[in-house]
Amino acid sequence: xxxxxxxxxxxxxxxxxxxxxxxxxxxxxxxxxxxxxxxxxxxxxxxxxxxxxxxxxxxxxxxxxxxxxxxxxxxxxxxxxxxxxxxxxxxxxxxxxxxxxxxxxxxxxxxxxxxxxxxxxxxxxxxxxxxxxxxxxxxxxxxxxxxxxxxxxxxxxxxxxxxxxxxxxxxxxxxxxxxxxxxxxxxxxxxxxxxxxxxxxxxxxxxxxxxxxxxxxxxxxxxxxxxxxxxxxxxxxxxxxxxxxxxxxxxxxxxxxxxxxxxxxxxxxxxxxxxxxxxxxxxxxxxxxxxxxxxxxxxxxxxxxxxxxxxxxxxxxxxxxxxxxxxxxxxxxxxxxxxxxxxxxxxxxxxxxxxxxxxxxxxxxxxxxxxxxxxxxxxxxxxxxxxxx
Amino acid sequence: xxxxxxxxxxxxxxxxxxxxxxxxxxxxxxxxxxxxxxxxxxxxxxxxxxxxxxxxxxxxxxxxxxxxxxxxxxxxxxxxxxxxxxxxxxxxxxxxxxxxxxxxxxxxxxxxxxxxxxxxxxxxxxxxxxxxxxxxxxxxxxxxxxxxxxxxxxxxxxxxxxxxxxxxxxxxxxxxxxxxxxxxxxxxxxxxxxxxxxxxxxxxxxxxxxxxxxxxxxxxxxxxxxxxxxxxxxxxxxxxxxxxxxxxxxxxxxxxxxxxxxxxxxxxxxxxxxxxxxxxxxxxxxxxxxxxxxxxxxxxxxxxxxxxxxxxxxxxxxxxxxxxxxxxxxxxxxxxxxxxxxxxxxxxxxxxxxxxxxxxxxxxxxxxxxxxxxxxxxxxxxxxxxxxxxxxxxxxxxxxxxxxxxxxxxxxxxxxxxxxxxxxxxxxxxxxxxxxxxxxxxxxxxxxxxxxxxxxxxxxxxxxxxxxxxxxxxxxxxxxxxxxxxxxxxxxxxxxxxxxxxxxxxxxxxxxxxxxxxxxxxxxxxxxxxxxxxxxxxxxxxxxxxx
Ligand code: SF4
Ligand code: SF4
Ligand code: SF4
Ligand code: FES
Numbered sequence: 001x002x003x004x005x006x007x008x009x010x011x012x013x014x015x016x017x018x019x020x021x022x023x024x025x026x027x028x029x030x031x032x033x034x035x036x037x038x039x040x041x042x043x044x045x046x047x048x049x050x051x052x053x054x055x056x057x058x059x060x061x062x063x064x065x066x067x068x069x070x071x072x073x074x075x076x077x078x079x080x081x082x083x084x085x086x087x088x089x090x091x092x093x094x095x096x097x098x099x100x101x102x103x104x105x106x107x108x109x110x111x112x113x114x115x116x117x118x119x120x121x122x123x124x125x126x127x128x129x130x131x132x133x134x135x136x137x138x139x140x141x142x143x144x145x146x147x148x149x150x151x152x153x154x155x156x157x158x159x160x161x162x163x164x165x166x167x168x169x170x171x172x173x174x175x176x177x178x179x180x181x182x183x184x185x186x187x188x189x190x191x192x193x194x195x196x197x198x199x200x201x202x203x204x205x206x207x208x209x210x211x212x213x214x215x216x217x218x219x220x221x222x223x224x225x226x227x228x229x230x231x232x233x234x235x236x237x238x239x240x241x242x243x244x245x246x247x248x249x250x251x252x253x254x255x256x257x258x259x260x261x262x263x264x265x266x267x268x269x270x271x272x273x274x275x276x277x278x279x280x281x282x283x284x285x286x287x288x289x290x291x292x293x294x295x296x297x298x299x300x301x302x303x304x305x306x307x308x309x310x311x312x313x314x315x316x317x318x319x320x321x322x323x324x325x326x327x328x329x330x331x332x333x334x335x336x337x338x339x340x341x342x343x344x345x346x347x348x349x350x351x352x353x354x355x356x357x358x359x360x361x362x363x364x365x366x367x368x369x370x371x372x373x374x375x376x377x378x379x380x381x382x383x384x385x386x387x388x389x
Numbered sequence: 390x391x392x393x394x395x396x397x398x399x400x401x402x403x404x405x406x407x408x409x410x411x412x413x414x415x416x417x418x419x420x421x422x423x424x425x426x427x428x429x430x431x432x433x434x435x436x437x438x439x440x441x442x443x444x445x446x447x448x449x450x451x452x453x454x455x456x457x458x459x460x461x462x463x464x465x466x467x468x469x470x471x472x473x474x475x476x477x478x479x480x481x482x483x484x485x486x487x488x489x490x491x492x493x494x495x496x497x498x499x500x501x502x503x504x505x506x507x508x509x510x511x512x513x514x515x516x517x518x519x520x521x522x523x524x525x526x527x528x529x530x531x532x533x534x535x536x537x538x539x540x541x542x543x544x545x546x547x548x549x550x551x552x553x554x555x556x557x558x559x560x561x562x563x564x565x566x567x568x569x570x571x572x573x574x575x576x577x578x579x580x581x582x583x584x585x586x587x588x589x590x591x592x593x594x595x596x597x598x599x600x601x602x603x604x605x606x607x608x609x610x611x612x613x614x615x616x617x618x619x620x621x622x623x624x625x626x627x628x629x630x631x632x633x634x635x636x637x638x639x640x641x642x643x644x645x646x647x648x649x650x651x652x653x654x655x656x657x658x659x660x661x662x663x664x665x666x667x668x669x670x671x672x673x674x675x676x677x678x679x680x681x682x683x684x685x686x687x688x689x690x691x692x693x694x695x696x697x698x699x700x701x702x703x704x705x706x707x708x709x710x711x712x713x714x715x716x717x718x719x720x721x722x723x724x725x726x727x728x729x730x731x732x733x734x735x736x737x738x739x740x741x742x743x744x745x746x747x748x749x750x751x752x753x754x755x756x757x758x759x760x761x762x763x764x765x766x767x768x769x770x771x772x773x774x775x776x777x778x779x780x781x782x783x784x785x786x787x788x789x790x791x792x793x794x795x796x797x798x799x800x801x802x803x804x805x806x807x808x809x810x811x812x813x814x815x816x817x818x819x820x821x822x823x824x825x826x827x828x829x830x831x832x833x834x835x836x837x838x839x840x841x842x843x844x845x846x847x848x849x850x851x852x853x854x855x856x857x858x859x860x861x862x863x864x865x866x867x868x869x870x871x872x873x874x875x876x877x878x879x880x881x882x883x884x885x886x887x888x889x890x891x892x893x894x895x896x897x898x899x900x901x902x903x904x905x906x907x908x909x910x911x912x913x914x915x916x917x918x919x920x921x922x923x924x925x926x927x928x929x930x931x932x933x934x935x936x
Binding site for chain 2: 163194226228231233243255263270271278286334338339340342349353358374380386
């Protein structure tokens with residue numbers, strides 16, 4: 001069943017049971033929102049979405065008001081605009097004037113609305129909160145309650161997306177406080193560190209701790225990709241600045257997971273930049289010729305594992321080279337050693353001499369090539385992977 | 390998976406999870422299951438020897454003894470048939486072998502099953518009723534089903550149950566293995582298996598072999614190769630002289646690690662292509678530094694057979710290179726050395742690719758289930774679940790809709806068999822292994838993700854409070870865990886998540902990886918080791934004895 005109503009003089013026909021907000025959006029008519037998010041239930045908390053409904057006594061919140069046949073709605077009349085300005089002034093009256101250094105500046109729904117409606121920051125108006133910043137020891141979620149607009153999106157994200165019910169509001173009125181559990185630390189309130197609450201927060205009240213100070217929305221480049229951990233196949237955006245991953249952000253249109261991620265996908269990316277990464281081919285000295293000269297000439301180095309406090313490059317003079325020593329070589333040398341050895345083994349011992357282990361972390365294309373290498377080049381079907389495990 | 394995550398978690402009336410710690414291993418599927426239960430009215434039945442997190446959300450939690458899955462499933466089917474709850478039309482038109490199944494499960498009376506599994510009779514009756522009354526229902530399973538000597542039979546049992554209920558081929562139903570790693574599905578799809586070319590085309594099927602011989606321009610072996618566990622044995626004996634390992638660390642993921650280390654050290658020439666100095670890499674002759682997922686282009690295939698793009702965001706560090714580049718360089722050198730001489734006229738004899746999408750084109754031609762998976766379609770946003778037989782085919786989100794790939798679905802009656810190793814006086818506990826939320830697989834990546842490590846910094850074993858008291862262990866105390874194959878030292882977490890008589894350990898931390906203890910006894914069909922059951926003893930240690 002459909003219903004037809006008039007929005008700003010335009011006839012809109014849409015499914016019965018829709019809200020005014022949904023009807024307007026389906027017709028491309030913009031109504032601002034803060035506490036509303038399409039993935040979450042509607043609570044009508046912030047009142048920024050008010051619209052004028054002809055015949056109604058008060059302005060109605062578009063996100064919660066169902067449409068009716070013949071309804072006449074104005075979304076941008078002067079009274080509507082004035083009311084929205086008032087809502088924003090109220091929010092600003094208890095909000096730090098922090099946009100200069102705020103992590104989400106440029107990516108903040110409140111900032112955008114204040115700009116759109118030309119609201120000025122009130123110098124001295126009423127009481128302001130002075131909550132402790134970053135009071136929670138968990139390593140992932142940064143909290144600044146001074147910026148919280150009590151929209152409840154985090155509460156609903158945790159309850160409705162994550163189904164963990166960590167967040168809720170304690171007290172009323174000016175004393176209203178967003179709390180985890182019974183005003184506990186998040187992890188003690190059964191938090192699973194998924195970061196969904198951060199992803200749904202419209203302002204800078206919740207943020208990813210690992211990314212503090214690492215780059216704001218306009219300073220990073222986002223690259224959509226698929227998670228490297230489990231087989232669910234979540235998609236997300238790697239946020240890159242100066243060649244480093246500084247944050248992972250949800251991609252609302254990710255086909256499998258939407259905005260949801262788990263702690264590994266959202267916060268487990270930094271292994272990529274770990275100093276333990278192998279950064280040069282390593283060959284045991286026994287397979288190389290002319291090791292001493294190459295080491296003296298500085299073309300090769302003795303491998304010193306990273307991450308043990310020493311740096312890898314220049315230890316060669318002090319270290320004795322045995323046949324077992326790993327030498328950092330160039331690619332040509334390492335590839336030649338492997339290819340020659342494989343060719344010789346194939347000639348002397350046949351294809352049965354080889355075993356290959358493919359990878360459940362490599363791409364399809366890489367696994368295909370590896371399979372072709374085993375079967376076409378080495379002539380063996382002895383190729384397997386660790387998926388059984 | 391026969392079905393998709395979306396249809397299971399929005400259209401299923403009953404989700405039955407057996408042998409999958411879903412919220413910790415496949416967290417985003419876990420949260421969708423919780424949501425289905427909480428907001429969409431789906432029933433949730435969880436069967437697991439450990440009281441895992443998802444059990445807390447279940448309508449019915451069944452704690453059966455490790456290694457008794459077949460008995461449990463046969464018992465449920467017994468009740469379903471006794472009550473005539475089975476889907477007679479589906480069975481008549483879509484399956485064969487029902488009479489044999491019926492004869493077998495007839496023996497599994499609730500009484501008998503209760504004795505084998507330790508599950509109360511009333512719970513068995515209630516579970517069977519819940520599965521029968523709420524259809525379509527989806528069954529989800531993971532390593533808790535497959536990592537047994539009877540792994541393949543376990544899977545058949547799950548399939549029997551779903552066919553019996555008619556839970557196949559429709560939204561919200563199906564037989565759904567959750568695959569552990571990002572691209573396990575793709576590694577199998579792409580021929581990372583000893584018996585299959587890409588797309589599950591048998592190496593010993595002459596027509597298939599001929600197709601690949603023509604494409605690659607060489608004659609190919611018709612001998613099924615060795616599986617990973619057999620490979621390790623052969624390397625230990627010196628029969629396999631060269632091992633080439635990419636992106637895997639058998640030094641944490643294989644059973645009986647002391648044996649694996651011996652085998653790798655004995656391998657004449659070991660090449661490891663890796664991000665980090667893993668246990669296997671330490672034994673290598675040559676280590677080739679590989680690029681991480683953020684440093685390369687390609688595709689992954691997820692557990693619901695969905696092909697998705699992996700995109701390069703940053704440059705690899707130093708001289709690290711994408712695995713594809715490395716393999717191609719080696720192949721070209723081998724060709725130059727004359728290690729093999731493919732016929733020139735074969736279309737895919739050579740190794741000149743101008744990018745991963747070019748490799749995908751070769752895959753399209755040779756792999757019918759990936760025939761229509763092109764980069765162009767993926768970039769345009771096509772949602773492709775294989776099989777995708779051609780470029781216009783929309784993909785196959787749900788398998789077996791009107792017909793099984795083999796025609797009729799076959800009920801394979803299976804009997805309960807006890808695990809290969811059971812507790813005795815010397816090794817009185819059952820050890821079962823798995824993962825935790827904050828870590829992943831061998832741990833090489835998550836242990837190097839700073840905050841994941843902070844959250845779960847060292848190995849822990851879980852033990853039930855009663856047992857802890859019996860052996861004299863306090864919470865967080867160091868304990869030694871020993872099996873017939875090895876021992877590890879770890880901290881004890883005293884919790885009733887573990888069942889009495891059961892201890893749980895992970896393999897995320899190399900120094901105390903559970904796989905020093907596990908039994909390499911293999912499933913005779915799938916060659917999967919029995920990780921989920923082996924016998925151990927637990928000995929308390931004074932705290933200063935670590936090292
Ligand atoms: S991180 Fe996840 S589980 Fe924790 S409070 Fe936020 S939404 Fe809830
Ligand atoms: S923390 Fe963010 S999402 Fe939560 S109530 Fe405050 S402003 Fe809204
Ligand atoms: S984000 Fe978590 S659930 Fe999603 S694919 Fe990655 S590891 Fe799996
Ligand atoms: S968006 Fe409608 S009340 Fe907040």
